[in-house]
Structures are given as C-alpha cells and as structure tokens.
Amino acid sequence: xxxxxxxxxxxxxxxxxxxxxxxxxxxxxxxxxxxxxxxxxxxxxxxxxxxxxxxxxxxxxxxxxxxxxxxxxxxxxxxxxxxxxxxxxxxxxxxxxxxxxxxxxxxxxxxxxxxxxxxxxxxxxxxxxxxxxxxxxxxxxxxxxxxxxxxxxxxxxxxxxxxxxxxxxxxxxxxxxxxxxxxxxxxxxxxxxxxxxxxxxxxxxxxxxxxxxxxxxxxxxxxxxxxxxxxxxxxxxxxxxxxxxxxxxxxxxxxxxxxxxxxxxxxxxxxxxxxxxxxxxxxxxxxxxxxxxxxxxxxxxxxxxxxxxxxxxxxxxxxxxxxxxxxxxxxxxxxxxxxxxxxxx
Numbered sequence: 056x057x058x059x060x061x062x063x064x065x066x067x068x069x070x071x072x073x074x075x076x077x078x079x080x081x082x083x084x085x086x087x088x089x090x091x092x093x094x095x096x097x098x099x100x101x102x103x104x105x106x107x108x109x110x111x112x113x114x115x116x117x118x119x120x121x122x123x124x125x126x127x128x129x130x131x132x133x134x135x136x137x138x139x140x141x142x143x144x145x146x147x148x149x150x151x152x153x154x155x156x157x158x159x160x161x162x163x164x165x166x167x168x169x170x171x172x173x174x175x176x177x178x179x180x181x182x183x184x185x186x187x188x189x190x191x192x193x194x195x196x197x198x199x200x201x202x203x204x205x206x207x208x209x210x211x212x213x214x215x216x217x218x219x220x221x222x223x224x225x226x227x228x229x230x231x232x233x234x235x236x237x238x239x240x241x242x243x244x245x246x247x248x249x250x251x252x253x254x255x256x257x258x259x260x261x262x263x264x265x266x267x268x269x270x271x272x273x274x275x276x277x278x279x280x281x282x283x284x285x286x287x288x289x290x291x292x293x294x295x296x297x298x299x300x301x302x303x304x305x306x307x308x309x310x311x312x313x314x315x316x317x318x319x320x321x322x323x324x325x326x327x328x329x330x331x332x333x334x335x336x337x338x339x340x341x342x343x344x345x346x347x348x349x350x351x352x353x354x355x356x357x358x359x360x361x362x363x364x365x366x367x368x369x370x371x372x373x374x375x376x377x378x379x380x381x382x383x384x385x386x387x388x389x390x391x392x393x394x395x396x397x398x399x400x
Contacts, residue, residue: 275328
C-alpha cells in the first residue's frame with residue numbers, strides 16, 4: 056500500500072493515511088464509459104444552483120412583490136374553493152413566466168378543477184397557459200391521470216407528477232421516505248402511456264429534513280443513487296431529478312438565532328447533497344415590540360440565507376462535493392440498497 060502523505064501530525068505509527076486495498080466501488084456507483092460516458096451523479100453541470108420555495112397566502116400580495124424583488128424564484132400557494140379569486144389577489148402585478156408556482160392540493164382529485172381555474176385566470180389576464188411553470192402537488196398521492204389530457208397539454212409547464220412520502224418526524228428507518236416515494240413513482244410510471252424519459256423529466260419529488268444534518272445528507276445522497284439506477288435501467292439517460300427538500304417545522308425551536316443557524320445548516324446540507332429546491336416553512340419567531348411582523352422577517356432571513364450561500368459562499372460553484380467521501384458513499388449505499396430491496400419486493 057502506498058502512503059498518500061506523511062503529515063507531521065501523523066508521525067505516530069498507529070495513525071497513517073493509507074489507501075485501503077479492500078475498498079470497492081459499489082455497483083450503484085459504477086459507470087460504463089462506453090455505454091454512458093456522461094453518466095454521473097453530478098450530471099456534468101458547471102453549477103449546482105437551487106431555488107428556495109416559500110409559502111404565501113391570499114392577502115400577501117405586497118409581501119410577495121417584496122420577496123420577488125429580493126430574489127425569490129419559487130412560490131407555493133394553497134388550493135382552496137376560492138382559488139380563482141385568491142390567485143387574482145395574490146398575483147396582482149406578477150407575471151407567471153417570471154416565477155415558479157406550486158399549487159398545494161388538499162386532495163389529488165382537485166387537480167382538474169385547479170387547471171380549469173388557471174385557464175380562467177389566463178383568459179382574464181391574457182396570459183398564455185404555457186407560460187406557467189410549476190406543479191400541482193398533493194401529499195396524499197399523485198394527481199396524474201385525473202385531468203383532461205387536452206387541458207393538461209395546454210399547461211405544458213405545470214407537472215402533475217409529484218411524489219412525496221408522509222413526514223413521520225424522527226424516522227425509525229431512514230429508507231422509509233425513499234421506499235414510499237419510489238414505489239409510487241414506479242407504480243405510476245407503469246400505468247402511464249408516456250415515454251419513460253419524458254415521464255421522469257416531469258416528475259417532482261419532496262423529501263423532508265429534520266435536524267439530523269448528516270443523516271439527512273445521507274438520505275438525499277441515497278435518493279440520487281436510486282434515481283441514477285432507475286434512469287439507467289429505463290434507458291432514460293442522465294436526467295437531473297426535480298428534487299425538493301422540505302425543512303420540517305420540528306427542526307426549529309423557540310430561539311430565533313438558533314433557528315437561523317439550523318436553517319442555514321440544513322440548507323447547506325441540502326445543497327451539497329444535490330437538492331434542486333428547498334422548501335422553507337416560516338422560521339418560528341415571536342411577535343415583539345421590535346419585531347412586529349415575524350412572517351416578513353422570516354422570509355427576509357430565508358432569502359438572505361440563499362444569497363449568502365450563493366453569492367458569498369459560492370456553494371453553487373461546486374458540483375457534487377460529496378463524491379468520494381467514504382462516510383457518505385458507504386452510508387448512502389447502505390440506505391439505497393435497503394430501500395431498493397423493499398421497492399422491488
């Protein structure tokens with residue numbers, strides 16, 4: 056075995072930085088350069104950029120405008136019975152082509168009505184339906200197949216393929232969310248007439264993060280390993296997953312400064328592990344004489360976290376930084392294998 060280097064701090068004969076003869080690459084990591092020269096978890100992209108998703112209510116048009124002017128790119132809006140009029144109020148002065156809109160459905164069967172209301176909105180505002188980008192999402196199942204194909208085709212930028220596992224708090228098994236998500240994906244894809252590659256390109260996923268940073272990073276890494284396996288087996292090629300991670304409200308406590316540190320740490324973990332979108336609930340803050348609008352302050356802090364990580368720390372300039380880490384590769388492979396065994400059983 057060849058010694059990598061001999062640092063003065065490692066003069067003790069018991070401490071050596073050595074290459075391990077028994078270290079093998081797991082099949083999930085193997086790449087055949089002849090068949091798939093571009094295949095990599097990094098997807099050969101020069102930058103690893105991401106988007107933050109923040110939730111907004113009907114009466115927060117001014118707050119939305121302020122957030123958009125501060126760099127927000129993606130918004131979640133809850134679907135209600137007054138969806139059409141609510142949308143008019145929220146998006147006053149906002150053109151959909153400049154922002155991702157993700158509509159949270161209470162039930163998958165609301166998807167058809169939601170698109171009908173969006174069509175009414177487009178006609179009133181004289182907007183082309185294809186200019187909308189985002190998702191119709193439900194945590195109780197994918198609304199795919201519940202919408203008139205002709206209507207769905209007009210909203211080509213709105214995906215109804217959204218896969219999310221129920222958040223269980225502190226998970227007994229880290230593979231639980233992965234198993235549920237990919238089971239749902241493969242089952243829906245099996246009953247779809249759409250080309251596998253197109254189906255996977257339009258699929259969106261949500262994983263939940265608690266306050267266990269390393270375990271959550273391993274979980275995201277394992278997601279990417281299973282995704283790479285599925286795209287390889289289906290012949291879809293190197294497709295980057297539309298992966299969104301949602302920070303659980305349970306990750307926050309009562310101290311606002313601890314919450315900001317937790318939010319920043321979890322964002323770093325999500326970004327370095329390969330998340331494309333990060334969903335932020337409001338950081339819990341109590342109303343005080345100095346802080347009269349906690350929700351607005353929370354959004355401002357969230358956007359500042361994004362700016363600091365992107366513009367000052369340059370996390371978006373590093374692609375797949377976990378590659379080659381023995382800890383992450385080993386743990387992620389173990390979780391991926393455990394989930395894959397359950398998915399295929």
